[in-house]
Amino acid sequence: MIRCLALFFALACSSFAADKPNIIFVLSDDLAQGDLGCYGQKLIKTPNLDRMAQEGTRYLQAYCGTSVCAPSRSSLMTGLHSGHCPIRANREIQPEGQKPLPEGTVTVAKILHDAGYATACCGKWGMGMFDTTGSPLKMGFDHFFGYNCQRHAHSYFPTYLWQDDQRMNLPGNTGKGVGQTYSQQLIAEAALKFVRVNKDKPFFLFYAITLPHGDHEIDDLGIYAKENWTPAQKAYAAQVTRLDSDVGHLLDLLKELKIDDNTLVMLSGDNGSSFNPESEMGRLFDQASNGLRGFKRGLYEGALRQASLARWPGQVPAGRVTDEPWAFWDFLPTAAELAGAAIPPECKTDGLSLVSFLKGGPAPKRDHFYWELHEAASLQAVRFGDWKAVRNGPETAIELYDLKADAGEKTNLAKDKPDLVAKAEALMKTSHTDHPDWPMVQKRAGKGKKKK
Missing domain, CATH: 3.30.1120.10 (Arylsulfatase, C-terminal domain)
Incomplete structure (x- = not known):
């Protein structure tokens, strides 16, 4: 009798897990549409992402939350567009961190955690240090590994990273472009470890890879070492290809663990290209906005449309290319529907679920x-x-x-x-909802452009 009950509960748990697909959102920092071969790039090699596009769907009009890091990520996590989102610009806090998400903010991770998902953020957070209301560990994540602060993430050879809320020192690194340990190597290992540990239950991985954001540092130029390009151009290309190979390792692991068919993987950049078409990068790679106007820190299409892919064998149509639009704030209701989770009444999402669209149907209709x-x-x-x-x-x-x-x-x-x-x-x-932190001004007094 006891053995039968144990079998029953094991089968029930297995069925429960199968009903709740794993969800992985890969967010690349500053990736542009034109960086990927499947969007027309000729010089930078991205075979794994090109294959992901062939095995899934490629989106031509996927929109970010807005065109710099923190508010775009906040829109993705909260399901709010930047007229309502609590974070609407990059705002720095010294000595480390950015303006935090406020207490009580409902995030994708919180909804999925409450629905029984294991949750982790690996890479860059930038929405609140660990002693603030915006800590990832207070926003629904069981586990965090990587950079919390955007300024800290400018170095790919940092003197330390964060494991949960504990500082992990990296002996030998200088934080100034040289060192023994390349940060993305450790971040990739942490992401793969999380998937392995949680393969038998539903999980949500927010894989917020810092590549190819500046500073353009790489531990191995690889196939670009002998190109007749500038050092920055070689490093940028190698960063994009490193992003590609690390996503490839993740997709390979899903197959190895036999959870491929029960895992939705979405990938996007967090804002449009960083580069003016007439810049060093723009001229060589012809990718600054993939034929669109504008780039990071503006609101023209080149700043807002993202390289974006979705893959889920048997669910997301293979080889599909669509120009129907969606936006970051749609991710929260999408994840909630996939998990069978109710969106709390205090979460006034601006988004619409993409589940039917992901599976081959039309994009949801909306006013604007x-x-x-x-x-x-x-x-x-x-x-x-x-x-x-x-x-x-x-x-x-x-x-x-x-x-x-x-x-x-x-x-x-x-x-x-x-x-x-x-x-x-x-x-x-x-x-637009008025807020004292975000007054509408023609020019922000005493503030110039900063690298974020």
């Missing part, structure tokens, strides 16, 4: 997409249908573009379409 950013000036953008409006400061005239005919946003139609400009202005007003 909205973005804002509070770095130098307060920027706003809104997309409704195929119309896109951008305002580069509250005292600046609204620009209007027809994305269907003009994805590169070259022709401003605002003077010809005053009714659509009025609609865009109304949407910008209703989508």
Whole structure:
């Protein structure tokens, strides 16, 4: 009798796990669409991600939360667009860390943790140090490994990383471009270990890889060592290829553990390209925005559209390419539906579930997409249908573009379409929630651009 009960409970647990797919979101720091072969890159080699695209779906209009690190990641985690999100710009805290998510914030990790998932963040967090309300360990994650602070993550040979809330020193590293230990090696090992340990139960891995964000440091230039390029160009290409190989190792592990068919893997960059098309990187790789206007810290399409892939054998259609749009704030309701979890009433998500879309159906219909950013000036953008409006400061005239005919946003139609400009202005007003931390200003006094 006891043996029969044990078997029953084992089968029940196995069925429970099978009903809840594993969820992995790979977030690359500053990856651009044009960096990947499957999006047209010719010089940088990305065979694993190109294969992931062939085995899954490639998205041409996947939008980030906004175009710098912390607010984009906050949108992904909270299901809120940047008109409501508690973090709407990079804001530094000394000596280490960024402005934290406030106490009580509902995150994807919290929802999945409460639904029985093991949860981990490996890579870069940047939404609150461990002694603040925004610590990843207070936001639903069982485990953390990597960098918490964005400034700290500029070094790929840091003097220390964080394991949960404990500082892990790395003897021999200088933090200045040289050392014995390349940080991504340890982060990759931590991510794979988490998957191995939790293979028999549902898990959520937020794999927030710092590659290929600057500083452009790499432990091995590999196939690019003999190219007639600048040192920075070689390092950048090697960083992207290292990202590719580490995602390949993750996909191989899922197959080895025989959990491939029960694991959704999504991949995206956290904002558009870092590079002006006329820059050192942009000129060589022709990838600054993959034919789109703008780059990081702006709100044109080149700053917002991401390289984005999804793979889930038997569920996500293989070889599909779609130009239907979705955005980071859709991830929270998507993960909740996959886990069979209710979204708490205090979580007023702006997102819509993508489960049907991921599985081959149409994208969810919505009234509009909205973005804002509070770095130098307060920027706003809104997309409704195929119309896109951008305002580069509250005292600046609204620009209007027809994305269907003009994805590169070259022709401003605002003077010809005053009714659509009025609609865009109304949407910008209703989508923005006033907050004393995020006043709408034409120029932020005393603040210039900083590397993030």
